[in-house]
Amino acid sequence: MIRDHFRALVVDLSARKGKITTHDGRDEVVGGSGLAAFLFDRYGHTDRSWQDPDQPLIFAIGPLTGYFPLMSKTVCAFKSPYHDQYAESHAGGRSALSLKFANLDALVIVGKAPTPVCLAVGAHHLDIQDVHFLWGKNVKSTGKQLRRMFPGSGHRSILRIGPAGEIGTAMAGINVDTYRHFGRLGGGAVMGVKNIKGIVIEGDDMFELPAGKEYQKLFQNVYDQLTTTDMMKKYHDLGTPANIAVLNDLKALPCRNLQQTSDPQIKGITGETFAEETLLRNQACSGCPIGCIHLGYVRERFHKDHRYYFSQVSYDHEPIFATGAMLGVTHGFAVLGIIDEIEEMGLDVMSAGVALAWATEATENGIISDKETIVSLRFGDAKIYRQAVRHLGNGANDFYRRLGAGTLRAAGHYGGADYACVLGQEMAGYATGEAFYTAQSLGFRHSHLDSGGYSYDQKHDKKDVRKAVDFLIADEQDRALLTSMVACLFARKVYTPTHLAECLNSLGYTAIADNLETIKQQIQQKRWQLRLASGYQPEAVVIPRRFTELTNWKGKTDGDYLKALKNAYAQYIKIIGARA
Amino acid sequence: MKILTTPRMERCIGCNSCSLACARLVHGRLSWLAAGIRIMSTGGLSTGFDARSCLACDPAPCVEACPTGAYSQRKGGGVVVKKNLCIRCGDCAHACPVDAVYLDNTGEPYVCIHCGRCVPFCPHDCLEMIASSKESSAEDAEEVFP
Numbered sequence: 001m002i003r004d005h006f007r008a009l010v011v012d013l014s015a016r017k018g019k020i021t022t023h024d025g026r027d028e029v030v031g032g033s034g035l036a037a038f039l040f041d042r043y044g045h046t047d048r049s050w051q052d053p054d055q056p057l058i059f060a061i062g063p064l065t066g067y068f069p070l071m072s073k074t075v076c077a078f079k080s081p082y083h084d085q086y087a088e089s090h091a092g093g094r095s096a097l098s099l100k101f102a103n104l105d106a107l108v109i110v111g112k113a114p115t116p117v118c119l120a121v122g123a124h125h126l127d128i129q130d131v132h133f134l135w136g137k138n139v140k141s142t143g144k145q146l147r148r149m150f151p152g153s154g155h156r157s158i159l160r161i162g163p164a165g166e167i168g169t170a171m172a173g174i175n176v177d178t179y180r181h182f183g184r185l186g187g188g189a190v191m192g193v194k195n196i197k198g199i200v201i202e203g204d205d206m207f208e209l210p211a212g213k214e215y216q217k218l219f220q221n222v223y224d225q226l227t228t229t230d231m232m233k234k235y236h237d238l239g240t241p242a243n244i245a246v247l248n249d250l251k252a253l254p255c256r257n258l259q260q261t262s263d264p265q266i267k268g269i270t271g272e273t274f275a276e277e278t279l280l281r282n283q284a285c286s287g288c289p290i291g292c293i294h295l296g297y298v299r300e301r302f303h304k305d306h307r308y309y310f311s312q313v314s315y316d317h318e319p320i321f322a323t324g325a326m327l328g329v330t331h332g333f334a335v336l337g338i339i340d341e342i343e344e345m346g347l348d349v350m351s352a353g354v355a356l357a358w359a360t361e362a363t364e365n366g367i368i369s370d371k372e373t374i375v376s377l378r379f380g381d382a383k384i385y386r387q388a389v390r391h392l393g394n395g396a397n398d399f400y401r402r403l404g405a406g407t408l409r410a411a412g413h414y415g416g417a418d419y420a421c422v423l424g425q426e427m428a429g430y431a432t433g434e435a436f437y438t439a440q441s442l443g444f445r446h447s448h449l450d451s452g453g454y455s456y457d458q459k460h461d462k463k464d465v466r467k468a469v470d471f472l473i474a475d476e477q478d479r480a481l482l483t484s485m486v487a488c489l490f491a492r493k494v495y496t497p498t499h500l501a502e503c504l505n506s507l508g509y510t511a512i513a514d515n516l517e518t519i520k521q522q523i524q525q526k527r528w529q530l531r532l533a534s535g536y537q538p539e540a541v542v543i544p545r546r547f548t549e550l551t552n553w554k555g556k557t558d559g560d561y562l563k564a565l566k567n568a569y570a571q572y573i574k575i576i577g578a579r580a
Numbered sequence: 581m582k583i584l585t586t587p588r589m590e591r592c593i594g595c596n597s598c599s600l601a602c603a604r605l606v607h608g609r610l611s612w613l614a615a616g617i618r619i620m621s622t623g624g625l626s627t628g629f630d631a632r633s634c635l636a637c638d639p640a641p642c643v644e645a646c647p648t649g650a651y652s653q654r655k656g657g658g659v660v661v662k663k664n665l666c667i668r669c670g671d672c673a674h675a676c677p678v679d680a681v682y683l684d685n686t687g688e689p690y691v692c693i694h695c696g697r698c699v700p701f702c703p704h705d706c707l708e709m710i711a712s713s714k715e716s717s718a719e720d721a722e723e724v725f726p
Binding site: 001066067069097100101124143144147153154155177178179203204205206207208209216219223227281282283284285286287288289290291293312 | 593594595596597600603604605608609610611612613614618619620621623624625626628684685701703704
């Protein structure tokens, strides 16, 4: 499916019909992030609520998806229940290749089903099935049922939500193929509000490859770089949890709701400990030989006799930081138990962990009590956190529903905003300094992957506002280009602009290859335009006081530098988004 | 002649690199299905993976089932397929007891030709080319009974 246009399936749940649509613009918006913005512009409404049935839920892939290794991600775009603005979330699993082999550049879902449904699509079928009997079921049991109900085993992707998505909490993610997620900014709630319990994408088509040897040679070259050099060792070996010990040593690991930046008990949850004690096996996204998905296990005794069940749980740096370090839980299996509970509820793990960390400190400070939290939250008490996760996922009372809308929302009601660890959304696991706090607070996805602020902090001591902001803007552009292809950002060192151009040329996308500089600026601009049009005010973003009180290996946060960075970055965003 | 085997599938991570390599290098396709080796989960992604590929039968039921002679017995096990003789009847796929033959939407069959080009793409060494059992038993026989 090398084509100079886009082919999308637009499904209207209200009408129970779908339509194949074609769109020009390949050379301008490429795919992935660019295509999602393009389609939101076409089908979305910046001025209406995220809950409006007409709002689209978009899944988009890119021109290199499947054609090259690690081009294995899908971009999901929607109006977010977290901030009611345009948003993106990214995931892998089998989703990208399933869309590719369903012969679709994008799947766009509008409308609202009258009863809970599962949408099944493929190259040759579209099916909207009533699944009211699955409503209320957790992510795992939903997955099991959907596997039985729909065809395509082994060559399909199953997306589904848990109770958190059904009740519309802004911390609800979309589970992808059990171990991956469109986790952040509430995509799960968007499915829930449309009454979509699951989406099954079957990849049952195939495509001709370019004639000649150029493509085959280039594929081999890229594959060799990824598999025969040390470039991907970090992801392949310990995986991202290798960061836990490193950041702890730097005093840059958020611990106990960021009351600390290191933990003397950290050894229990380092990447090394997880690998040695809990790692069961690895898994990969389709089209990626790295196998960065690390699966640990939870083994629990459920009867006084020796009766056990076990569960496999994927872990990474971010889930470990959020449910381990932030909650003072420093035992690997206990951390996996909390993550497992979060998975069943269909919550975003980073958001849930950080929110419960705030709730624990708020409890210690007497702002809230068991009356709100139902259970007595205590740092280090994994058992209690597992119960709290269920309350959060089910929206058990007003408190948990407020917390599910965002920690700052809850803090707005109960107090304690100064120590809400929120950088645009619940923070990622890096207390590296001013560039990161700025990057996540203001960044497009409020993700640590929007730009390398955490890396900039570690490499630059000089406080040069202009230089730092220039870096963030340029890095964001580069990453937006990669997420338009759609590459896994772990491969960013391989897919340099030169390499990307070669890959695009080998498939005949010469106009894109020749204009990467212009295109990446356009994509960045388009995304910011939508975000600003949907109400984003970067200058109004507040970085909570906790971040200005932090001390890491570089010393205490420089409040003036942070403020200057934030103001400058906000200005840039507004300028970029205002360009015609 | 050597045959493709999948002796270490418990190591498989489901990356599909083998299927994609076969489709790309042998069949000139971008596909995870149009390949002589297809990777399936064994009942959901938490249960690991299995490979659907030719087990190098000799005699091969697909050869017997093929009504036009497109399939013929490969020396050492497996089959040789002449696609210009194939009438897309699908009998080969139906005859295969282990679902090793994939039929595309036009009925074109894809089956392993035991070329081994998928092997280097497996990051966990799940796949291996070995001497076919007939040949290896002959070799073993020579060693044991010189």
